[in-house]
Amino acid sequence: xxxxxxxxxxxxxxHELLRRTVRDFAEKEVAPHIRAWDRSGAEHGEGPETRSxxxxxxxxxxxxxxxxxxxxxxxxxxxxxxxxxAVVCEELERVDSSLRVVMSVHTGLSSLSIFQWGTEEQKQxxxxxxxxxxxxxxxxxxxxxSGTDAVAMETTARRDGxxxxxxxxxxxxxxxxxxxxxxxxxxxxxxxxxxxxxAFIVERSMAGFSSYPLHGKLGVRAGNTGGVVLQDVRVxxxxxxxxxxxGFKIAMAALDNGRYTVAAGATGLIQASLDAxxxxxxxxxxxxxxxxxxxxxxxxxxxxxxxxxxxxxxxxRAGWMKNQGTRNTRETTLAKWHATVSxxxxxxDAIQIHGAYGYSxxxxxxxxxxxxxxxxxxxGTRELQELLQADxxxxxxxxxxxxxxxxxxxxxxxxx
Amino acid sequence: xxxxxxxxxxxxxxxVKLNADLxxxxxxIEKIINLFDEYAVEEGIAWNEKHGGKLTIxxxxxxEWTEQIRRALAMGATDSLLLSDPAFAGVDTLGAARxxxxxxxxxxxxxxxxxxxxxxxxxxxxxxxxxxxxxGWPQITYVGKIQDVDPAAKKIIAERNLETVIETVASxxxxxxxxxxxxxxxxxxxxLKIKRVAKINPPVWSATDxxxxxxxxxxxxxxxxxxxxxxxxxxxxxxxxxAAAKVSALVDKLLENQVI
Numbered sequence: 001x002x003x004x005x006x007x008x009x010x011x012x013x014x015h016e017l018l019r020r021t022v023r024d025f026a027e028k029e030v031a032p033h034i035r036a037w038d039r040s041g042a043e044h045g046e047g048p049e050t051r052s053x054x055x056x057x058x059x060x061x062x063x064x065x066x067x068x069x070x071x072x073x074x075x076x077x078x079x080x081x082x083x084x085x086a087v088v089c090e091e092l093e094r095v096d097s098s099l100r101v102v103m104s105v106h107t108g109l110s111s112l113s114i115f116q117w118g119t120e121e122q123k124q125x126x127x128x129x130x131x132x133x134x135x136x137x138x139x140x141x142x143x144x145x146s147g148t149d150a151v152a153m154e155t156t157a158r159r160d161g162x163x164x165x166x167x168x169x170x171x172x173x174x175x176x177x178x179x180x181x182x183x184x185x186x187x188x189x190x191x192x193x194x195x196x197x198x199a200f201i202v203e204r205s206m207a208g209f210s211s212y213p214l215h216g217k218l219g220v221r222a223g224n225t226g227g228v229v230l231q232d233v234r235v236x237x238x239x240x241x242x243x244x245x246x247g248f249k250i251a252m253a254a255l256d257n258g259r260y261t262v263a264a265g266a267t268g269l270i271q272a273s274l275d276a277x278x279x280x281x282x283x284x285x286x287x288x289x290x291x292x293x294x295x296x297x298x299x300x301x302x303x304x305x306x307x308x309x310x311x312x313x314x315x316x317r318a319g320w321m322k323n324q325g326t327r328n329t330r331e332t333t334l335a336k337w338h339a340t341v342s343x344x345x346x347x348x349d350a351i352q353i354h355g356a357y358g359y360s361x362x363x364x365x366x367x368x369x370x371x372x373x374x375x376x377x378x379x380g381t382r383e384l385q386e387l388l389q390a391d392x393x394x395x396x397x398x399x400x401x402x403x404x405x406x407x408x409x410x411x412x413x414x415x416x
Numbered sequence: 417x418x419x420x421x422x423x424x425x426x427x428x429x430x431x432v433k434l435n436a437d438l439x440x441x442x443x444x445i446e447k448i449i450n451l452f453d454e455y456a457v458e459e460g461i462a463w464n465e466k467h468g469g470k471l472t473i474x475x476x477x478x479x480e481w482t483e484q485i486r487r488a489l490a491m492g493a494t495d496s497l498l499l500s501d502p503a504f505a506g507v508d509t510l511g512a513a514r515x516x517x518x519x520x521x522x523x524x525x526x527x528x529x530x531x532x533x534x535x536x537x538x539x540x541x542x543x544x545x546x547x548x549x550x551x552g553w554p555q556i557t558y559v560g561k562i563q564d565v566d567p568a569a570k571k572i573i574a575e576r577n578l579e580t581v582i583e584t585v586a587s588x589x590x591x592x593x594x595x596x597x598x599x600x601x602x603x604x605x606x607x608l609k610i611k612r613v614a615k616i617n618p619p620v621w622s623a624t625d626x627x628x629x630x631x632x633x634x635x636x637x638x639x640x641x642x643x644x645x646x647x648x649x650x651x652x653x654x655x656x657x658x659a660a661a662k663v664s665a666l667v668d669k670l671l672e673n674q675v676i
Contacts, residue, residue, distance in 0.1 A: 001444045002446070012614060014611050017486055017487060018607065020487065021487075021610070024604065064604055065606070073608065079608065080610075
């Protein structure tokens with residue numbers, strides 16, 4: 001059955017055409033190779049030397065317009081809305097998380113931040129080529145000694161004439177060895193806490209920039225994750241995104257978009273777990289009947305369906321709010337929390353349904369489980385999302401208006 | 417130049433389930449563009465890009481086929497036309513060819529008709545020849561490459577991939593051409609075009625519009641019964657000797673049974 005039917009309150013014919021297109025792309029160009037790519041990351045590391053498969057795929061995604069899916073055409077985008085971004089993430093992660101990760105960091109965290117906060121000059125210089133896929137972008141917030149407590153970051157940006165000098169190390173950076181530009185969050189005034197943080201667009205080509213791959217990750221082994229070292233990197237002041245001291249707000253606003261893509265992707269992973277389970281449960285027989293006839297298998301399937309629909313509804317609500325230009329931190333974090341936790345549970349149940357076969361990479365469900373685990377940590381841990389929801393409910397957290405909100409979707413403006 | 421691509425919607429193979437009486441269960445079937453027709457669409461777009469003019473996607477089916485038509489429009493087709501009428505329900509290959517031929521005659525200015533070599537549901541492979549016969553035009557089937565389309569000279573040169581040879585055929589236009597998978601790599605729909613075509617509803621022509629009668633559409637054959645495929649005969653294990661001896665015995669058997 002078609003689990004994506006019945007969402008016409010959110011989606012239109014263009015989203016359906018988009019879904020088919022991205023699904024075709026992922027099934028034709030990624031699915032046949034993904035097990036080999038995932039294995040190669042585990043066996044030989046995720047350095048650029050083993051990631052030769054990534055660039056042609058990312059180039060294709062750029063040509064298709066996926067990397068700038070929800071950006072106005074005048075900035076090189078496809079001119080579709082924020083719900084289209086969710087559809088792309090769902091369909092990519094339905095095949096593998098590694099390509100959805102690209103949408104999260106390149107489009108969600110970097111490009112949408114430049115779109116929201118950037119000057120017209122920054123948009124022309126970085127957003128347009130990023131939207132077209134001519135430049136790939138990453139996002140650098142996490143450090144070896146600071147994760148959830150981002151304000152404890154140690155990377156500094158010292159003003160020097162018309163430039164800033166950046167020093168520090170960032171870690172768990174998706175596309176660390178591949179991206180051309182990075183949105184780097186650094187302290188411009190370490191005494192001022194969250195108000196002493198600024199955001200910068202840093203180019204790989206800038207002197208003092210280096211990156212290294214991480215090894216031995218549990219999941220998303222078809223991608224590239226690494227560290228970024230900034231040693232006296234001279235960044236022009238024109239590359240500062242937003243005002244000085246506004247970086248923490250920019251980083252958090254970026255996460256409203258990044259977490260949205262993670263939530264949408266996790267929904268796709270639930271869909272993949274369910275699809276695989278439905279097929280297997282009807283093919284595999286025990287005690288003379290398909291295992292789909294056993295009540296406890298049915299329960300796992302029904303729970304997957306519940307998690308799929310609730311996740312999808314939460315994601316589309318957040319996307320609908322983004323389209324309206326309404327602040328959606330609460331709704332996006334709820335979607336991210338629910339969908340990522342649900343995706344891990346669903347992948348776990350999918351393995352259980354597949355029995356011992358599910359425990360090997362002969363079937364894709366063990367990869368789903370490994371890939372799902374990371375999203376419960378990155379872009380805001382499960383625990384952080386839980387605390388946020390309680391604080392919103394208790395009235396202990398409010399979102400004051402930002403100097404610049406993510407622009408509401410406007411069909412005619414996006415197509416002009 | 418006006419190119420028409422005949423495009424059929426078919427079930428995605430792996431989504432098809434059978435009812436107890438062996439008929440196809442229509443619930444939950446995922447519909448896609450017939451595999452070979454997608455190559456015809458790509459070929460049509462490529463020649464339309466070269467020569468300009470119109471590229472019309474022509475489908476016979478229910479209004480729900482609109483989604484596949486939009487997909488072809490998002491790939492680059494310029495026009496679309498849907499032949500839809502309750503009278504077309506259950507039509508066979510010959511009846512479909514009659515209706516499509518009537519539509520092409522009504523369009524009037526068509527130079528070239530492209531279609532897939534067969535559909536992946538009916539698998540008859542007879543549509544293109546039947547259409548050509550109805551129109552009284554030349555047919556070039558199993559085309560793996562179109563070398564040239566010259567609208568001014570009204571001529572097409574195409575390569576037919578036959579079992580053992582490639583046959584190069586020159587034909588006057590208008591003509592009906594059926595294509596195989598080797599001909600090209602179909603493009604994905606353009607996201608920029610998706611936004612534009614998502615609101616398009618193709619014009620719909622009915623049997624009356626085409627001047628087609630019930631007699632024209634009556635199936636030439638009727639289905640009397642469905643029987644399951646006979647069970648596969650039991651296999652034979654070749655045993656005794658080492659691997660080389662077993663292979664040798666296997667090859668002898670295959671030769672004896674004229675399998676190789």
